[in-house]
Amino acid sequence: MSMFCNQCQEALRNIGCDAMAGVCGKTSETANLQDLLIYTLKGVAFFNQEAREHNLNHPATDRLIMDGLFTTITNANFDPESVADRIETALDERDEIKGRLQKQGLYEQQLEPDYVMWRTGRDGFEAKSEEKQVGLLSADNEDVRSLRSLVLFGLKGMAAYAEHALNLGYKKADISRFIERALVATEDDSLSADDLTALAMETGKYGVDVMALLDEANTTTYGHPEMTEVSIEVRNNPAILVSGHDLKDFEELLKQTEGTGVDVYTHSEMLPANYYPAFKKYDHFVGNYGNAWWKQKEEFSSFNGPVLFTTNCIVPPRDGYADRVYTTGATAYPGFPHIPDREDGEEKDFTQIIEHAKQLESPTQIEEGSIVGGFAHNQVTQLADQVVDAVKTGAIRKFFVMAGCDGRMMSREYYTEFAKQLPEDTVILTAGCAKYRYNKLPLGDINGIPRVLDAGQCNDSYSLAVVAMKLKEIFELNDINELPIEYNLAWYEQKAVIVLLSLLHLGVKDIKLGPTLPAFLSPNVAQVLVDKFGISGMTNVEDDMAVLNA
Known part of the structure; x- marks a missing residue:
């Protein structure tokens, strides 16, 4: 077995993808490294729980855990180098938190589980990622394995929403505290199936909390969505197509494209950006282009301009448009240019994709009319x-x-x-x-x-x-x-x-x-x-x- 992944609805034979690549196109190398990233984040969570209790935790650790979980969501990150970078960062963070606790006399070396102590150089990541205890099949009991997966996959979704809220300056310590506790619990062999069932239901409780937090972040920042007729037609200007979910990225791109002659369109899950009052003031925000994520091979080809992925769902591209797809945040794909994260409160810099758009043709119209949302x-x-x-x-x-x-x-x-x-x-x-x-x-x-x-x-x-x-x-x-x-x-x-x-x-x-x-x-x-x-x-x-x- 080269890999094992059963986290999405396309799991092979409705059992799990276990070959050299998943149905989504993710390679076994990337899949295994993503498992190792999760394994490492459990070690970060292990120590950060204690640091949090003594007010020694750093806000950056919350983002590191959220981003790491988000990176492993289906169709978000296909780049093994990007995942390996995050593993190295997580290892350093884990050991730094541990050292901080030891310096304060709050932690003594003891018989530690593997996930809080393993360490190799980058050249050892591949071998480590293939060890049984790292992946989804680590538990021998089928029901325990199932419930651990249910909790873990819920945490991945929770982390995605928490990161979107955090990008807008909204966070709740209780949510990060629960994510850490639940991550560690998925490695606790003393927990019974009943214990894990209760944890899964508690995950749902924090799921409501995190969606309420993101709703507050979005509506406070951009206004409440309102009934809107959204154009699905095109104009005769060069343009950028934005896919994914992150409204902060979308806002910054709109600001930076204003007055450049470059239009902006939404795709798939970014469609609801059209409903927010704050975005309607931008005359170059035209409307929505295309349909759901899985049609992107055809629709990105006809769009003609560059495409920005703010989050999942990436489909391995065709040659006809692969040279004009950009990623940012948790997303990555080998060969795609990546827009770096914000630093010191500054906006992301979308200059590269904007200049690229100016050199390309306007979108080809594929639909007529409008939709209401x-x-x-x-x-x-x-x-x-x-x-x-x-x-x-x-x-x-x-x-x-x-x-x-x-x-x-x-x-x-x-x-x-x-x-x-x-x-x-x-x-x-x-x-x-x-x-x-x-x-x-x-x-x-x-x-x-x-x-x-x-x-x-x-x-x-x-x-x-x-x-x-x-x-x-x-x-x-x-x-x-x-x-x-x-x-x-x-x-x-x-x-x-x-x-x-x-x-x-x-x-x-x-x-x-x-x-x-x-x-x-x-x-x-x-x-x-x-x-x-x-x-x-x-x-x-x-x-x-x-x-x-x-």
């Missing part, structure tokens, strides 16, 4: 009277939450057909790139309320939870599950895992999850989720509509 919790609250009246009069009979991720499997056409066949007295609540399966369908509206209400990015699933809790309050219900809301979610990567755990923490039951159940769930763990929360897998449109009372 911007229905985060504040906007929906403003429409509350309309929504409540429509529910009370029977104009809206039911809501269907169809949030989550899109992907390239043919089976995901199910979500398009499901949306098409929903009765006309139903409304879709969505967030994440799953919306691209139906957000351009002519589904109409109900009394002026669009039948597809897009709250935004995957982290804006928090908005959907806020809306549900508000409706529960308005209708004076005791249980969120009494609402006329059904959940038919699609997942792909680890941010969807933390969204799922967060919904479970909030008490949501009877979620349908597809297009496959996660490969990292053992039969016993999957059965617990079925028995306790009513989670079930996708079957076919007709049968699932009957189950969900469509």
